[in-house]
Amino acid sequence: MGNSARLSWPEPLFLAAREGRSREPRAAFTAAGDSLRLGISLLFSVQAVLNKITRPARLDKPCVKPGPNTCLMELPTIPAQELRDRAQGLLLGMACGETMTGTLPLTSLALELGESLVARGEIEPQLLLERWTRLDPSSRPSGSSITGQALRLYLEGFPAQGLAEATARVVPDRSGDGPLVRALPIAIAARQDGALLKRWANQSASVTHSDLTSRMAAVASCLLARDLFTRGLADSLARVGQALREEAPLRLARVLRYPHRGDLPEPGDDAVAVLSQAVVALSTSVDLDTVLEEVENQDQTNRGTLALAGGLAGACFGIKPSSPRLAGLDSALRQRLQILADRLIDFEAQPHSSPADSRGAPSGSAGPD
Numbered sequence: 033m034g035n036s037a038r039l040s041w042p043e044p045l046f047l048a049a050r051e052g053r054s055r056e057p058r059a060a061f062t063a064a065g066d067s068l069r070l071g072i073s074l075l076f077s078v079q080a081v082l083n084k085i086t087r088p089a090r091l092d093k094p095c096v097k098p099g100p101n102t103c104l105m106e107l108p109t110i111p112a113q114e115l116r117d118r119a120q121g122l123l124l125g126m127a128c129g130e131t132m133t134g135t136l137p138l139t140s141l142a143l144e145l146g147e148s149l150v151a152r153g154e155i156e157p158q159l160l161l162e163r164w165t166r167l168d169p170s171s172r173p174s175g176s177s178i179t180g181q182a183l184r185l186y187l188e189g190f191p192a193q194g195l196a197e198a199t200a201r202v203v204p205d206r207s208g209d210g211p212l213v214r215a216l217p218i219a220i221a222a223r224q225d226g227a228l229l230k231r232w233a234n235q236s237a238s239v240t241h242s243d244l245t246s247r248m249a250a251v252a253s254c255l256l257a258r259d260l261f262t263r264g265l266a267d268s269l270a271r272v273g274q275a276l277r278e279e280a281p282l283r284l285a286r287v288l289r290y291p292h293r294g295d296l297p298e299p300g301d302d303a304v305a306v307l308s309q310a311v312v313a314l315s316t317s318v319d320l321d322t323v324l325e326e327v328e329n330q331d332q333t334n335r336g337t338l339a340l341a342g343g344l345a346g347a348c349f350g351i352k353p354s355s356p357r358l359a360g361l362d363s364a365l366r367q368r369l370q371i372l373a374d375r376l377i378d379f380e381a382q383p384h385s386s387p388a389d390s391r392g393a394p395s396g397s398a399g400p401d
Contacts (some may be wrong), residue, residue, distance in 0.1 A: 108262040114350075118261045119220045119373040121346030125320050126216055127369055128357040129342025132324065133335045136365070138213040140171040141179070145236060146217030146372045150379045155235040158192040178208040182240035196242035209306035209336030211237035211250035216343050219257035220376035226275065229254055248280050249303035252288060253340060256311075260348040265314055266290040291315045301334045310341035320345040320355055 110118075123146075127139045144163040149155065164172065165183050173180040182199040190198055215236045222229035230251050237250035252272055259268035273280075273288035280288065287298065287308045298308035313326035323345035327337050342357075351358050358366070 110262050115261060116374060116377055117350050118347055119377055120370050121320075121350045122216055122219065122257055122261075122343050123346070123369040123373050124351055124358060124361065124366065125346025126213060126339050126343035127361055127365060128320060128346075128351075128355075129324055129327070129338035129340070130213075130335060131357075131360060132328075132338050135170060137167075137171055137173045138210060138335060138339045139365075139369075140167055141173070141210065141214040142217055143368065143372060145214050146221070146376060149217065149221055149232070150372075150375050155232050155239075157195075157235070157239045160236070160239055161186050161192050161195070173210060177210060178203050178206060178246075179210045179240045192239070196238055196240055199240060200242045207243055207245040207249070207303040208241055209249075209301060209303050209334070209340070211241055211246050212253040212303060212307060213336060213339045213343065215250045215254050216257055216340075217372065217376055219254045219261075219347070220373060221380050222254075223258050223261070223380050226255070229258060230275075245281050245284060246303045248276065248284055249307055252276060252280065252284065253307060253344075257344055257347045260344060265311070265348065269311070287311060297330060299332060301332065301336065306334070306336040306340055309337040310344055313337075313341045314344055314348065317345065319349045320351050321357055323349075324357060 123142070126142060127136060130136050130139050141164055144167070145155075145160060148159055148163055152159065161183070164179075165187055172183060175181065175184060178199060181202050182195055185198055185202070186192070186195060211233075215233045218229060218232045218236065222232055233251040233254040234247050237247040241247060241250075255272045255275060256268055259271055263271070269288050269290050273285060276288065277285070281304075283298075284304050284307070287304055291297075291312050295312065297312040298305040309327065309330055309332075313323050313330070317323040317326050320342060323341050324338065327333055327341045330337075
């Protein structure tokens with residue numbers, strides 16, 4: 033009876049009595065209570081430390097900036113002129129990279145998208161398709177690309193709604209690099225609004241690409257460009273990976289990690305491979321010229337990688353006025369890109385909103401474009 037009663041006591045109470053702290057029940061219970069309180073206190077202290085370590089950081093913190101925008105970002109302070117230089121670097125670097133291939137279809141699409149966004153305040157698929165199909169054929173993506181196929185269908189009378197799905201049936205099982213490049217102006221236009229940036233990047237990709245990989249890669253490229261204005265590559269990749277941890281396909285998520293020395297980029301010319309090749313080139317370089325040289329030295333060099341790597345390098349490092357790549361740009365194109373960058377900066381500083389994306393969450397994949 034005594035044994036069974038003793039064994040049924042709470043362990044701290046039993047130990048307190050056994051160690052002879054007191055033979056009186058009240059004192060024994062007090063000692064046990066002190067033990068329990070100490071244990072609970074230690075437990076909560078350990079839990080608090082673990083919470084600080086494991087709780088994911090919020091990337092979209094509220095900002096004091098007034099206006100109807102939601103999920104505004106607290107970004108590191110950067111002088112206004114430096115921000116303009118980096119924004120111009122993003123667009124000029126994109127053009128410098130693509131110029132190495134001879135023609136500029138991706139840059140042309142990005143220009144039309146950026147100018148449309150500033151004029152209309154939102155992404156309008158039919159308006160974008162009208163602008164893109166009015167481009168000179170030499171300034172449009174090739175007919176073998178996903179965007180090229182989508183524009184062909186649109187010119188043949190297929191409506192904007194459902195165009196991406198129809199294109200995916202024509203060019204199945206491919207993810208495209210076009211949306212990653214043409215969406216780069218959005219990195220400036222929605223710099224402080226992470227939710228809006230993701231929505232616009234998704235919408236811009238969804239005009240021609242229905243697959244998740246292409247759309248999510250477009251979102252990733254915009255987030256990365258936006259963070260590179262004020263952060264280094266390692267920090268930027270970590271933030272983008274965290275922001276898209278629940279949405280990005282596994283293969284894309286792997287690319288959003290800082291490359292170790294000796295890591296090789298993904299081969300191919302699809303959305304994930306192009307982003308991988310640009311990130312690896314950026315990780316081993318110090319300016320636009322060395323980034324583009326690194327891309328040229330990779331096993332497979334393609335238009336999308338050159339344009340994306342050039343844009344990201346311009347956002348990260350800026351572009352030296354003495355850069356030979358910059359000197360090689362057509363002066364009229366250079367001026368148009370600089371004006372657009374400034375307009376996007378001014379546009380971003382004004383209150384604006386965009387209707388919710390009918391598709392919901394961010395965006396997906398198709399074929400090289």
